[in-house]
Amino acid sequence: MRFLHALLSLTAFLHPTSAYWKGFNIKSNLADGVTCKSASDWSQAFQLMKTFPNKINSARLYSSHSCNTLANALPAAISSDTRILVGILTEDDYDAEKGALLAAVKKYGFGWIVAVSVGSEDLYRGTTSPSALAHQIYDVRGMLSEVSGYTSEIKVGHVDTTNAWTNTSNREVIRACDFVGTDIYPYFQTKQENSINNSKYLFSENVQSVKKAVVNAGSEASVWVTETGWPVNGTTKNLAVANVENAKTYWDKVACSAFSSMNTFWFTLQDYYAVPSFAVVDVNDEELFDMNC
Numbered sequence: 001m002r003f004l005h006a007l008l009s010l011t012a013f014l015h016p017t018s019a020y021w022k023g024f025n026i027k028s029n030l031a032d033g034v035t036c037k038s039a040s041d042w043s044q045a046f047q048l049m050k051t052f053p054n055k056i057n058s059a060r061l062y063s064s065h066s067c068n069t070l071a072n073a074l075p076a077a078i079s080s081d082t083r084i085l086v087g088i089l090t091e092d093d094y095d096a097e098k099g100a101l102l103a104a105v106k107k108y109g110f111g112w113i114v115a116v117s118v119g120s121e122d123l124y125r126g127t128t129s130p131s132a133l134a135h136q137i138y139d140v141r142g143m144l145s146e147v148s149g150y151t152s153e154i155k156v157g158h159v160d161t162t163n164a165w166t167n168t169s170n171r172e173v174i175r176a177c178d179f180v181g182t183d184i185y186p187y188f189q190t191k192q193e194n195s196i197n198n199s200k201y202l203f204s205e206n207v208q209s210v211k212k213a214v215v216n217a218g219s220e221a222s223v224w225v226t227e228t229g230w231p232v233n234g235t236t237k238n239l240a241v242a243n244v245e246n247a248k249t250y251w252d253k254v255a256c257s258a259f260s261s262m263n264t265f266w267f268t269l270q271d272y273y274a275v276p277s278f279a280v281v282d283v284n285d286e287e288l289f290d291m292n293c
Contacts, residue, residue, distance in 0.1 A: 021083065021114050021263040023058035024049060024280070025227055028067035031273045031283070036067035043076035045269060048285055050080060053292045054255075058114050060085040060226060060265040065093055065100035074104055074112060083114045085181075085226070085265060087159075090119035090128060090136055098143060105147050114263075115155040115179055116140060117226070123164035123173065130169060133158065134176035141178075155179045159226045162206040166213045174217040181226030182210045183267075186250075187240040187276075195239035196230070196246040200253040203228065207262075225258055229267040232288055234276025242276050248289035251280075256293035 026045055028037055037045070049056045059082055064070045066089060077084055088097045101116065118137045122128045141156040158173055159181035165174065174180060186194050186202040194202060211223050230250035234242035258264040272279040281287055 020259065020261070021058045021085070021224075021265070022054060022056050022259045023060060023083075023085065023114075023265045024056065024269040025060045025062075025265055025267045026269050027271065028061065028063050028069045031270050031279075033271075033273070037069075037072060039072045039076060042073040043080070044285075046076050046080040046082045048281070049082065049269065052287070054259055057081075058083040058085060058265070059269075060087070060117075062087040062120060063089050063093075063097060064104070065089070065096040068100075070100050070104045074108055078108065078112050084112055085114040086116045087120060088116060088118045088136075088140060090122055090133065094136065098140060101140070102143060102147070105144065105149075110147075110149050110151075110154055113154060115157060115224075116144070117157060117159045117181055120159045121161060121164070121183065122158075123167070123170050124161040130172045134172045137173070137176040155222075157181060157221065157224075159183065162210055165210045168216075171213075171217040174214055174219045174221060177219065177221045179222045179224050179263075180210060180214055180219075181224045181265075182206065183227035184225060185228065187230055187237055187242065190238040190240075193239060194237065196241065196249050199230070199240075199250050200257075203254050203258075222263075224263040224265075226265050227267040228254060228258075228264070229278040231276035231278050244288050247278075247280075251289065251291060252293075255291075259293065
């Protein structure tokens with residue numbers, strides 16, 4: 001009986017009731033872009049997401065060590081039953097980032113993890129080489145595999161832009177990944193017809209391009225949407241107008257279908273002081289538009 005209970009618990013973890021992970025990107029800083037989130041700030045953020053419709057079940061964090069992100073966020077994530085797509089910064093703090101993740105899994109196990117992203121848009125920014133990044137992905141997976149409780153269901157991958165994934169020189173990174181996270185912003189696709197009316201087409205085109213790149217790399221990695229959204233303010237980019245109405249339209253066109261078809265992490269929860277801002281809530285944590293699907 002205890003074995004059956006454990007098996008059912010594991011099955012529930014590996015296959016969430018909603019079938020796909022649905023979450024928001026949450027930065028380690030407050031909306032001022034400077035102050036690190038405290039444990040209570042993380043608790044507030046996770047509790048806020050639980051008030052949203054669509055049974056949001058997860059969050060993507062960008063770092064593990066910077067701002068003491070995992071140490072501050074995990075107790076609140078676990079208590080609110082929010083699973084985490086973990087971020088590992090790959091540049092100067094790489095060893096400290098790995099150490100923070102290792103400490104977290106040794107203390108809390110693996111049940112809170114959606115997956116681990118080693119780096120974010122490093123290939124797009126050109127801050128590392130494909131071979132170095134692939135080595136870091138293997139390195140993190142190897143570190144985790146030595147911890148009691150690890151299984152191959154703990155996916156390790158990387159997050160980058162569509163054009164980074166479709167660049168054939170980056171295939172080594174794709175082959176190192178269990179999952180490939182892609183960041184998609186039709187708003188910034190200024191060389192194309194990027195009006196809000198064409199946004200869903202551009203989004204879908206990006207997803208299909210990344211899936212094709214994965215197949216062409218000889219990989220079976222799953223493709224996730226790790227960032228997408230439409231700004232509620234900011235300048236017009238070609239035909240893309242930034243306002244709340246269009247952010248709502250993009251949500252209706254993209255989020256409501258993506259949430260039911262693939263692992264999706266929306267950008268973003270709280271960046272209301274930024275320009276452009278992609279926040280779905282205002283400074284009082286009030287929803288800027290109806291997110292019901």
